[in-house]
Amino acid sequence: MRPTDDWTRASNGEFVDVHRELVPYSRALELLETVEREFNVKEYCSGSNAGGRWLFQIFNEEFVRELAHVINTALKETGNEGPILEVMGGDGRLSDFLIQWIEKKIIVTDAKSERYNIAYPKHIERIDALEAIDRHNPSLVIVCWEPQWSMTAFDIVESRVPVVWIGNPDKCGHPDLFDIPHLRRRTRYALSRHDSFAAREFRTDIFLFNCDISWFEN
Ligand SMILES: C[S@@+](CC[C@H](N)C(=O)[O-])C[C@H]1O[C@@H](n2cnc3c(N)ncnc32)[C@H](O)[C@@H]1O
Helix, strand or coil: CCCCCCCCECCCCCECCCCCCCCCHHHHHHHHHHHHHHCCHHHHHECCCCCCCECCEECCHHHHHHHHHHHHHHHHHHCCCCCEEEECCCCCHHHHHHHHHCCCCEEEEECCCCCCCCCCCCCCEECCHHHHHHHHCCCEEEEECCCCCCCHHHHHHHCCCCEEEEECCCCCCCHHHHHCCCEECCCCCCEECCCECCCCECCCEEEEECCCHHHHCC
8 A cells, every 4th residue: 555645646546747736846856756666757748647747848946947037038138029939838837837937928839739649728829830920029939849850940040039949959859950059058957758867867958049148147
């Protein structure tokens, strides 16, 4: 019998959904280490969790706070008007968590591809990423886990607004994207479905395009 104070399990015995609420990094890491040891990270992240949720980047409080700092800095430095636009936003959890530390409006969009079993909320606008940029004229664009081999981020970067790209550069988007000048954040708090938790092999990061290194020097 499993002890009832095991916070990693829901009442039905499944592992809890790490995105049900925003948890600290240490808690997300502990949960994923347990999932890796006792179950299977890929299955857990492919809907086999108490929320039935698909997970790509695993958001946690420190990661989202750092992201908010990066975004607020870029917006202050550019003085850009217009909303923040998240494209390919999936179930919208990133922006749900981010909004508390951001002063601008965030619009979340996604093409709602049938290739994924993501539970897309109704309020997320179904629209292609490039059309969304034309429609919303954003001050900054967020892209998290662009599908592998997609070249959409090239066109997004060409729009010249700051682009915050999150993911595993070996398995998301197109590798040639990283031939374009960019900054790599090297955050300590990036966790994802591609990581090996006990081995501490973390494969994702925050990458910035159309941003200047001097903005982040203080
Ligand atoms: C791997 S999922 C990532 C979802 C979410 N960003 C996350 O991290 O949980 C990729 C998403 O990109 C969307 N997508 C793929 N190509 C797109 C495009 N050209 N325009 C808009 N959305 C797109 C898919 O519908 C899918 O929801």
